[in-house]
Amino acid sequence: MLVAGPAVGDAVAAPARPAAQTHVVTRTPPPPRRVVQGTAVRLDVLQRDQRYRDLFLDNYDAMTPENEMKMAFLQPRRGVFDFSRADELVAFAKEHHKAIHGHALVWGLQLPLWLIDHGLSDNLGLNLPPLSSPPLPAPLDTVDAGVNDLLTTLTGWDRDELLAIMRTHVDSVMRHFGDDVGEWDVVNEPLDENGNLQNNVWRRFIGPDYVEQALRTARAANPHAKLFINEYAVEGPSAKLEGLVRLVSDLKARKVPLDGVGLQYHTNLTGPWDEQTIETTMRRLAALGVEVEITEMDVGSTPLDGSPAQRATRQAQVYGDAARACNAVDACTRFTTWGFTDRFSWLGPAQLALPFDAQYRPKPAADAIRAAFADPSARSSRRLRHVLRPARTRRVGVRKASRAA
Ligand code: XIL
Numbered sequence: 001m002l003v004a005g006p007a008v009g010d011a012v013a014a015p016a017r018p019a020a021q022t023h024v025v026t027r028t029p030p031p032p033r034r035v036v037q038g039t040a041v042r043l044d045v046l047q048r049d050q051r052y053r054d055l056f057l058d059n060y061d062a063m064t065p066e067n068e069m070k071m072a073f074l075q076p077r078r079g080v081f082d083f084s085r086a087d088e089l090v091a092f093a094k095e096h097h098k099a100i101h102g103h104a105l106v107w108g109l110q111l112p113l114w115l116i117d118h119g120l121s122d123n124l125g126l127n128l129p130p131l132s133s134p135p136l137p138a139p140l141d142t143v144d145a146g147v148n149d150l151l152t153t154l155t156g157w158d159r160d161e162l163l164a165i166m167r168t169h170v171d172s173v174m175r176h177f178g179d180d181v182g183e184w185d186v187v188n189e190p191l192d193e194n195g196n197l198q199n200n201v202w203r204r205f206i207g208p209d210y211v212e213q214a215l216r217t218a219r220a221a222n223p224h225a226k227l228f229i230n231e232y233a234v235e236g237p238s239a240k241l242e243g244l245v246r247l248v249s250d251l252k253a254r255k256v257p258l259d260g261v262g263l264q265y266h267t268n269l270t271g272p273w274d275e276q277t278i279e280t281t282m283r284r285l286a287a288l289g290v291e292v293e294i295t296e297m298d299v300g301s302t303p304l305d306g307s308p309a310q311r312a313t314r315q316a317q318v319y320g321d322a323a324r325a326c327n328a329v330d331a332c333t334r335f336t337t338w339g340f341t342d343r344f345s346w347l348g349p350a351q352l353a354l355p356f357d358a359q360y361r362p363k364p365a366a367d368a369i370r371a372a373f374a375d376p377s378a379r380s381s382r383r384l385r386h387v388l389r390p391a392r393t394r395r396v397g398v399r400k401a402s403r404a405a
Contacts, residue, residue, distance in 0.1 A: 029097035035326055035373055038062035038101060038336035040296065043089050045344055051360050055340060059366075062099035064295070064336055065089050066346070069102055070110040074173055078114050078165070083176055090180050101295070101336065102181040104188035104230060105170050106214045108200025115165070115201065118157060157205035166202060166210065167217045174221035183226035185262060185295070186218045187211050191231055195243020211247070212256045219257035230262035230295055235281055235322075236273040248288045261285050262295035265322060266338065268351075269301040269311065272318040278325035286331030293334040294322055299365070300351035311352055316364035319355065323372030335369070 041063040045052050056063070067073060068086045075081055093100050174184065190211055192198045202210040211229070218227050229248070234241045244261070251258050263281070267273075273281075282292045299318045301311045319337075326332035342349045343358040355366035 033061060033373065035332060036061045036099060036334040037369075037373070038064060038099075038334055039340045040064045040066040040336070040338045041089065042066050042339075042344060043068055043085050046089070046092065052341065052344070055356060055360055057096055057098075059340065060098065062101060062334065062336070063089070063093055064101040064103045066339070067110070069173070070104060070107070071115070071169060072110045072112045075169055076112055078112075079168075081172060081176070086177075090177060094180060100177075100181045100183075101293075101334070102173075102177065102184040102225075103295075104185040105173060105218065106166060106186060106202060106210070107188035108198055108202065109189070111201065157201070159206055162202070162205045163210070163213060166206065166214060170214055170217045171221045174218060174225060178222065179224055181225065183228060183260065184218060185230040186214050186227045188230045189232060190229060190247065191234075191240055191243045193233070193238075193240055195239045195241070195246065197247075212251065212254070215251070215257050226259040226291070227257055228260040228262045228293070228295075229258065230264060232264035232266055232296070235263050235265050235267075236277045241281065245284065245288070248285065248290060252289050258290060260291035260293060260333075262293050264296035264338075265294050266296060267299055267318060269299065269305045269314050269318065272299065272321070275321040275325045278322055279328055282325060282329040282332050286329060290331070292326075292329065292332045293336065294326055294332070295334075295336050296338040297322060297336065298338045298345060298347065298353040300347050300353040302351065308352065312364050315352070316368040319365040320368035320372050323369045324375075327372050327375065335373070337369075 037060050039056065039060045039062075041056060043065070046056070065086060068089055073085065074083065090100060092098075170186065174181075190197055190203075197203045197208050197211070202214075206213065215227055218225065229244075231240070231244055234244045248258065248261060263278075265278075285292050297319070299315045301315060305311050305314065323335055326335050337354060339345050339354050341356040341358060341360055342352050342354050343360075345351060345353045347353045349358050352363075355363055355369060357363055
């Protein structure tokens with residue numbers, strides 16, 4: 001169903017929502033957990049696969065729509081919103097008392113083609129899928145990114161026009177879902193590997209203040225929703241993490257609305273961080289006055305990493321480290337994996353990246369995550385250790401970092 005949206009720049013009225021679907025399985029709300037357990041979910045699989053649905057319902061408190069709330073899906077033509085698929089997910093989540101993490105309002109990828117080519121395709125009456133959705137395999141993805149870039153550079157945008165488009169998108173989407181979606185990745189992946197703002201279409205044509213503008217628009221659209229910046233490759237020390245700390249500090253200092261930082265933590269067996277490093281990063285961000293979530297964790301591997309059993313054991317350690325770090329930090333409020341079964345990982349089933357295998361059986365990783373969050377003594381014993389050993393290096397590091405920030 002396509003819903004006619006507001007003209008760009010106009011006041012926004014939320015389109016009507018379809019009635020909730022009926023599903024066989026209904027659950028009563030579970031007792032609240034301090035750290036909400038989430039996963040990315042795909043609507044098409046949820047609709048056709050009851051085991052997938054049950055595994056989600058039995059093991060998770062919250063979902064992040066894996067693609068259904070991205071701009072290419074929600075605004076396929078300029079000013080025309082299609083909420084049908086996202087609405088189905090929201091109705092399902094509500095019916096089963098699951099929370100939703102909205103993903104993602106402003107991002108440089110999975111954009112509709114009309115935004116990339118400045119309306120050229122719309123004017124020609126073409127309703128083409130966006131070039132970068134889904135991303136193509138290498139090396140085609142480089143060609144794809146190059147073509148996207150060229151198109152945007154050739155066609156360009158005027159700052160005011162693109163700013164109005166961004167504001168209208170954030171405003172329309174957030175008002176449409178209202179309090180059914182309690183938190184949003186307002187800005188996704190704003191940084192490049194040096195910690196500067198990525199030169200995406202928003203940064204290029206609006207300017208560096210697009211982040212602030214998006215957050216302010218989001219707060220006005222729904223003052224109850226928690227607003228996040230979501231980023232990858234910032235879980236341990238790096239120029240990118242320094243850039244994130246600078247960005248968050250600057251926004252906070254200028255009272256720009258921002259409630260949380262999402263650490264995606266897509267990782268693998270060659271380069272994971274240990275528990276203390278992740279905990280230090282989380283405390284450093286928390287000291288800036290934001291909540292922290294792990295938002296998209298997965299741990300890929302290949303046969304070069306060992307036998308399937310060895311891979312599963314090492315993977316459990318990596319998941320466990322992140323989960324224990326989150327459990328130890330009060331500001332860490334949600335732990336989300338990017339899918340739950342290897343059968344439907346965005347990395348493909350061969351990377352064995354998720355906590356349940358392709359036959360939906362729990363892997364050691366699932367047990368490691370459960371054990372980490374089932375351990376309420378983790379924090380108190382840590383606190384005690386800190387009291388006994390106040391000069392621990394990582395604590396000193398945290399203090400230094402927050403002073404510098
Ligand atoms: C991925 C989805 O999992 C894929 O299905 C899609 O083809 C591409 O996007 N960081 C993000 C997510 O913020 O939106 C991405 O999701 C994974 C990387």
